[in-house]
Amino acid sequence: MTVITIWSESGGVGKTTTTLNLAAALGEQGKDVLIIDLDPQPASITDHAGYQDAKNGDVEVTLSDVLLDDDVGLSEVIIEDELFDLAPAHESLASLETTVRAQQISTAEFLLRSKLAEIEDEYDYILIDPPATLNLLVDNALIASGNVLVPMEMTRKGERSIGGVVETVTAIESQLQRAQPDFSLNVIGVLPNKVDGSILNQEIQGSLEDVDGVEVLPITIPSYNVMEQAWDAHLDIFRYAEHDDYGLRKYQESLLDAYRDLATLIIELDADDETEAVVS
Incomplete structure (x- = not known):
C-alpha cells in the first residue's frame, strides 16, 4: 500500500481537484484507491465527490471518532464508490486540535498513521487531502504517508509557496528522526497545475x-x-466526460490524458521503489 499526501501551503492551487482526479485515474487503471479527506472546510473533496451529507449531516461515526477512539476503525466511515473509496471529512475535524489538547494526547501527530494499519491489505493507494494551513491535520497526513505530491500554479504566488512546503517537510522529518532515525518524508515532486x-x-x-x-x-x-x-457537478473529470448531460470537447480531453499520465508516473515510481527494496 502506497500512501501519498497531496498538499501545498497555498490555497487555490488545485490540491483537492488533483487528489480527486488522480484517484479516479488510478481507479480507471484497476487500482484499489482510498481518499482520506482531512479538510473540515465546506468546499473539501467530500463535497466535490458528492457526499455533502456525510460531512455536515448527523452521522453515527465521523473521521474524528476514528482518530480519537481506539475502538473505532477507519473502515466504519469509508464510502465505497466506483473508481475509488472515500473516508469523508466531517466538520468536527475543525475542533480536533482542541480536543487533543483537552485529552492530553501526547502522540496526536500519529493518530492517522496508527489507523492505516487496519486497512493496509485492502488498497493499493491511499491519497490524503489535508487543509492547506499547517496544523495537526497536516502533520497527521504527512506522518501517515511519508510521501508528498505538491500541486502548484505557475504563478508568482505559487513560486513563493514551494519554499515553505520544502521547509515544512524538512522540519517535520528532522523532528521525527530524533525518535525514529529511519523516518523520512519524500517529496515526490511539484505538479504544474492550471x-x-x-x-x-x-x-x-x-x-x-x-x-x-x-x-x-x-x-x-x-x-x-x-x-x-x-x-459544480460534484464529479471527477473522468465521470464528467462520460456523463450524458456534460462531456468534454475534443481539446479538453487532454485533461484526461494528463491525469492518466500522472497515475502512470505514480505507479512507475512505486514499482521502482519496490525494485530498489528487493535489490537492497
Missing part, C-alpha cells in the same frame, strides 16, 4: 528546476474552465 502556456508559466516552471530539493514532474495539468464545471 497551466495556460503563458510566458510567465514557462519562466516559473524553469526557475523551479533550480530549487534544491524540488523536482518538477514532467506532466502539466492544463487550465480549462471545464474543471470548475466538473466541481
Whole structure:
C-alpha cells in the first residue's frame, strides 16, 4: 500500500481537484484507491465527490471518532464508490486540535498513521487531502504517508509557496528522526497545475528546476474552465466526460490524458521503489 499526501501551503492551487482526479485515474487503471479527506472546510473533496451529507449531516461515526477512539476503525466511515473509496471529512475535524489538547494526547501527530494499519491489505493507494494551513491535520497526513505530491500554479504566488512546503517537510522529518532515525518524508515532486502556456508559466516552471530539493514532474495539468464545471457537478473529470448531460470537447480531453499520465508516473515510481527494496 502506497500512501501519498497531496498538499501545498497555498490555497487555490488545485490540491483537492488533483487528489480527486488522480484517484479516479488510478481507479480507471484497476487500482484499489482510498481518499482520506482531512479538510473540515465546506468546499473539501467530500463535497466535490458528492457526499455533502456525510460531512455536515448527523452521522453515527465521523473521521474524528476514528482518530480519537481506539475502538473505532477507519473502515466504519469509508464510502465505497466506483473508481475509488472515500473516508469523508466531517466538520468536527475543525475542533480536533482542541480536543487533543483537552485529552492530553501526547502522540496526536500519529493518530492517522496508527489507523492505516487496519486497512493496509485492502488498497493499493491511499491519497490524503489535508487543509492547506499547517496544523495537526497536516502533520497527521504527512506522518501517515511519508510521501508528498505538491500541486502548484505557475504563478508568482505559487513560486513563493514551494519554499515553505520544502521547509515544512524538512522540519517535520528532522523532528521525527530524533525518535525514529529511519523516518523520512519524500517529496515526490511539484505538479504544474492550471497551466495556460503563458510566458510567465514557462519562466516559473524553469526557475523551479533550480530549487534544491524540488523536482518538477514532467506532466502539466492544463487550465480549462471545464474543471470548475466538473466541481459544480460534484464529479471527477473522468465521470464528467462520460456523463450524458456534460462531456468534454475534443481539446479538453487532454485533461484526461494528463491525469492518466500522472497515475502512470505514480505507479512507475512505486514499482521502482519496490525494485530498489528487493535489490537492497
